[in-house]
Amino acid sequence: MTTEVPVIPVTILSGYLGAGKTTLLNSMLRCDHGLRLAVLVNDFGSINIDAALIASHDGETISLTNGCVCCSMADNLAITLLELLSRDTPPDHIVIEASGVADPRRIASYGAAHPRLRLDGLIVVADAETIRERSVDKYVGELVMRQLLAADLIVLSKMDLIDEPARVCVREFLRETVPHARFLEASHGCVPWDLLLGVGATRSQSKVAIDSQHNHTAPSEGHHAPFSRASFESDRPFDRARLRAAVEALPESVLRAKGVLYVVGEGTRSVALQKVGGRWTLEKGRPWDGGSRRSQLVVIGTFGGLDTAKLAEDFSSALADEPTVESD
Amino acid sequence: MTTATLLIADVIYCGDIITMDEKSPTAEAVAVKDGLILAVGTKADVLKAQGVGTQMIDLGSKTMLPGFIDGHSHFFQAAMIADYANVSAPPVGTAGSIAGIIAVLKDHVAKKPLKPGEWLIGYGYDGSAMSDGRDATRDDFDPYFPSNPMVLVHVSGHGCVLNSAGFKAVGIDASTPTPPGGVTVRKPGSNEPAGLLMENSMFPILLKLPKPSPQLLLEHLTIAQQMYASNGYTTVQDAPVEPKVMPLYQKAADEGRLFLDLNGYWESHAFLSSSKPGADYRSPTANHYRLAGVKVIADGSPQGRTAFFSKPYLTGGPGGEKNWCGTPIVPPEHLNAVVKLAYEYDAQVLVHCNGDAAIDMLLDAHQAAGAPEGRRTTVVHSQFVRRDQLDLYVKYGINPSFFTNHAFFWGDVHIENLGQERAFFMSPMKTARWLGLHMTNHSDFLVTPLDPLFILWTAVNRTSRSGQIIGPDERISVLDGLKALTIDGAHQYFEESRKGSITAGKLADLVILSANPMKVAASTIKDIKAEETIKDGKSVFQRETPAASPPTAEPALVGAR
Numbered sequence: 020m021t022t023e024v025p026v027i028p029v030t031i032l033s034g035y036l037g038a039g040k041t042t043l044l045n046s047m048l049r050c051d052h053g054l055r056l057a058v059l060v061n062d063f064g065s066i067n068i069d070a071a072l073i074a075s076h077d078g079e080t081i082s083l084t085n086g087c088v089c090c091s092m093a094d095n096l097a098i099t100l101l102e103l104l105s106r107d108t109p110p111d112h113i114v115i116e117a118s119g120v121a122d123p124r125r126i127a128s129y130g131a132a133h134p135r136l137r138l139d140g141l142i143v144v145a146d147a148e149t150i151r152e153r154s155v156d157k158y159v160g161e162l163v164m165r166q167l168l169a170a171d172l173i174v175l176s177k178m179d180l181i182d183e184p185a186r187v188c189v190r191e192f193l194r195e196t197v198p199h200a201r202f203l204e205a206s207h208g209c210v211p212w213d214l215l216l217g218v219g220a221t222r223s224q225s226k227v228a229i230d231s232q233h234n235h236t237a238p239s240e241g242h243h244a245p246f247s248r249a250s251f252e253s254d255r256p257f258d259r260a261r262l263r264a265a266v267e268a269l270p271e272s273v274l275r276a277k278g279v280l281y282v283v284g285e286g287t288r289s290v291a292l293q294k295v296g297g298r299w300t301l302e303k304g305r306p307w308d309g310g311s312r313r314s315q316l317v318v319i320g321t322f323g324g325l326d327t328a329k330l331a332e333d334f335s336s337a338l339a340d341e342p343t344v345e346s347d
Numbered sequence: 348m349t350t351a352t353l354l355i356a357d358v359i360y361c362g363d364i365i366t367m368d369e370k371s372p373t374a375e376a377v378a379v380k381d382g383l384i385l386a387v388g389t390k391a392d393v394l395k396a397q398g399v400g401t402q403m404i405d406l407g408s409k410t411m412l413p414g415f416i417d418g419h420s421h422f423f424q425a426a427m428i429a430d431y432a433n434v435s436a437p438p439v440g441t442a443g444s445i446a447g448i449i450a451v452l453k454d455h456v457a458k459k460p461l462k463p464g465e466w467l468i469g470y471g472y473d474g475s476a477m478s479d480g481r482d483a484t485r486d487d488f489d490p491y492f493p494s495n496p497m498v499l500v501h502v503s504g505h506g507c508v509l510n511s512a513g514f515k516a517v518g519i520d521a522s523t524p525t526p527p528g529g530v531t532v533r534k535p536g537s538n539e540p541a542g543l544l545m546e547n548s549m550f551p552i553l554l555k556l557p558k559p560s561p562q563l564l565l566e567h568l569t570i571a572q573q574m575y576a577s578n579g580y581t582t583v584q585d586a587p588v589e590p591k592v593m594p595l596y597q598k599a600a601d602e603g604r605l606f607l608d609l610n611g612y613w614e615s616h617a618f619l620s621s622s623k624p625g626a627d628y629r630s631p632t633a634n635h636y637r638l639a640g641v642k643v644i645a646d647g648s649p650q651g652r653t654a655f656f657s658k659p660y661l662t663g664g665p666g667g668e669k670n671w672c673g674t675p676i677v678p679p680e681h682l683n684a685v686v687k688l689a690y691e692y693d694a695q696v697l698v699h700c701n702g703d704a705a706i707d708m709l710l711d712a713h714q715a716a717g718a719p720e721g722r723r724t725t726v727v728h729s730q731f732v733r734r735d736q737l738d739l740y741v742k743y744g745i746n747p748s749f750f751t752n753h754a755f756f757w758g759d760v761h762i763e764n765l766g767q768e769r770a771f772f773m774s775p776m777k778t779a780r781w782l783g784l785h786m787t788n789h790s791d792f793l794v795t796p797l798d799p800l801f802i803l804w805t806a807v808n809r810t811s812r813s814g815q816i817i818g819p820d821e822r823i824s825v826l827d828g829l830k831a832l833t834i835d836g837a838h839q840y841f842e843e844s845r846k847g848s849i850t851a852g853k854l855a856d857l858v859i860l861s862a863n864p865m866k867v868a869a870s871t872i873k874d875i876k877a878e879e880t881i882k883d884g885k886s887v888f889q890r891e892t893p894a895a896s897p898p899t900a901e902p903a904l905v906g907a908r
Contacts (some may be wrong), residue, residue: 129547131551
């Protein structure tokens with residue numbers, strides 16, 4: 020019987036210079052999200068951590084009083100990842116900053132390479148003011164397009180700094196050039212944590228700042244979030260094939276979904292559903308702890324984009340027909 | 348040209364001398380005093396400086412040239428591999444078979460016995476070059492190295508071969524799965540790893556390999572200099588210098604550990620964040636060390652298909668990407684910022700550009716920074732420069748530092764990846780010469796071997812491994828090839844008044860070769876060896892007289908006179 024080794028989710032944060040990656044990373048490190056985050060950056064130059072928050076600084080690692088660490092990858096992502104994994108208390112979540120000209124898929128392959136890591140999301144931040152121009156730049160146009168195409172989720176920053184006609188243009192542009200992408204618009208310089216790091220990743224429903232112009236140091240809780248959330252629960256198990264079809268059929272407005280699910284044929288363990296953007300997986304989850312087996316599914320979508328009634332209906336139809344007597 | 352007859356030389360060399368001085372290209376004798384060239388010319392003239400204490404040296408059948416000047420390499424890597432065994436196949440090393448590798452390793456261990464548990468590390472392993480027709484396995488090495496962990500790093504840097512003790516030390520065994528993107532060769536009919544690990548399978552090794560301590564590295568600098576000196580270099584380069592290494596070089600200089608001139612260049616991100624105004628990038632070396640400027644790496648390699656081109660590769664990208672032109676490794680914003688700041692500080696700029704689009708980026712950066720004159724901004728490799736870009740080099744006073752060794756090592760690959768037209772114009776030294784550009788030609792060590800005679804051979808012949816001539820029109824004369832290794836090297840470092848030719852008043856930086864490269868058959872230039880290297884008038888390398896055996900792996904360091 021092998022012991023369960025926790026698998027650490029990895030988020031890749033990609034996007035060209037000036038899009039808002041750095042602001043996002045800085046906020047992630049500062050905020051009180053309750054997660055032991057490890058943020059891997061290319062170099063410490065752009066990281067801006069309050070001296071009061073620094074517990075220790077040893078060459079390539081800054082440890083923060085909130086339990087987070089910030090590591091400089093220098094040149095070697097692989098070594099930095101291995102060192103993190105070999106710590107006595109590995110992080111809860113790893114965020115890797117892809118350089119402005121990197122192809123994030125190469126970095127994502129590191130996540131797939133190690134059995135203790137799981138790619139949670141490939142997030143590309145795009146500056147709404149400049150993305151169209153950048154995508155046709157003679158030097159960086161191709162790589163910017165490749166970044167957009169690689170994204171699970173595209174976060175559009177600085178939307179509130181351009182007027183409505185310009186916003187319409189940007190949305191059009193994305194729909195035309197990256198038709199399979201899911202994009203969301205950062206509102207007032209903020210993005211909800213659970214969109215970035217996954218549903219239930221943090222203890223609060225707060226948001227993290229992406230736009231330095233708004234000067235958010237502590238994301239506000241009370242802000243009206245232009246995203247919808249819906250959940251579905253059931254004591255009855257899912258039929259696996261129907262479940263897959265239901266997940267596949269989720270509309271484009273669904274940005275993230277996460278489920279701890281009870282599926283027919285999996286009596287002893289839950290099945291974990293992870294969906295980010297267009298990409299989803301169904302994998303072995305934790306063993307049921309002797310308690311009742313119950314599916315819990317959370318979905319985050321664009322504001323007004325979730326038809327909660329239809330969602331409930333589609334997932335109900337995916338439940339296995341009665342009777343299902345589980346023999347363990 | 349006569350010299351002051353009142354001065355008595357320390358040493359006078361008589362024989363075949365190529366001065367690389369345009370005014371008088373050859374000489375019969377050269378007199379050295381206090382580390383400088385006292386006189387050079389006819390015997391009659393130079394012997395006027397002979398005195399009672401003068402050491403007279405007859406060059407015999409050998410030929411003297413100015414000491415070779417490194418156009419571009421990574422000197423620090425020589426320090427890193429100082430303790431490693433060179434298991435490269437010919438022509439880079441001597442190990443053309445698995446038995447050959449074992450012989451190299453045994454020889455290495457005989458000279459420097461391993462302590463218990465100490466790693467035996469080799470570099471340059473290439474399974475495809477083994478005459479055995481297969482990759483080496485742990486079974487090949489275990490009988491000879493049963494208890495010390497052994498790793499042979501693949502020539503690409505992206506793989507390695509381990510022995511059983513090595514696998515044990517890194518904790519990889521039959522139960523270790525092959526990660527996605529990794530290659531773990533296993534024994535037939537078993538899960539047992541056989542020896543070779545590539546790409547992502549190599550991850551665990553990276554953490555476990557020993558890293559030399561700063562003190563050890565300091566000591567390795569001596570071995571690194573010996574490696575360069577044994578190849579005839581008197582001036583070497585490290586570009587970029589990693590931030591951690593900068594104080595090491597300063598310490599080495601302060602402690603008098605340097606005997607060759609070392610020119611270092613800031614790593615570009617560190618330059619932007621940490622360099623300060625007022626630093627002096629122009630003064631001559633102090634204790635043989637000078638921080639001369641900054642190096643930016645703009646793109647990747649053409650053979651790896653990561654060089655940045657204006658037109659696509661014929662073969663697609665390394666990940667199967669279609670319509671692939673490569674990408675810049677740094678954003679134009681970074682390059683522009685570095686060039687601008689460097690020009691403000693009067694620090695020299697070296698930019699690694701292989702593809703023509705990367706060169707366009709550099710030319711734009713130079714222009715955006717006001718295109719100041721006299722900066723001798725150098726494009727390192729500049730391999731696939733376009734004809735129109737060479738005109739801009741002339742206009743802006745930009746120097747290419749070419750890399751004709753690629754014709755041999757990857758010429759065939761370049762034809763495949765880029766088509767004949769682009770491949771044949773790689774490192775276009777003939778056209779550059781015709782345009783009057785100052786150009787150097789380099790090893791990029793560790794990427795290709797240090798040997799400047801091999802570099803000269805590739806410049807003159809441009810023959811690939813398969814025997815194709817990669818751009819017959821761009822082959823240059825031996826003299827032009829030598830300029831790129833001497834006087835134009837000095838020019839690249841703003842040191843042409845002190846180095847690069849055997850001229851009265853310049854430094855006595857000299858190399859004595861086993862034959863005259865201008866007189867031997869072009870195909871045999873690469874067989875010429877450095878017999879002795881002299882820096883500031885002192886012998887810093889002397890090849891041991893062979894008797895019947897091949898040259899020793901570790902050439903002796905000869906002390907000062």
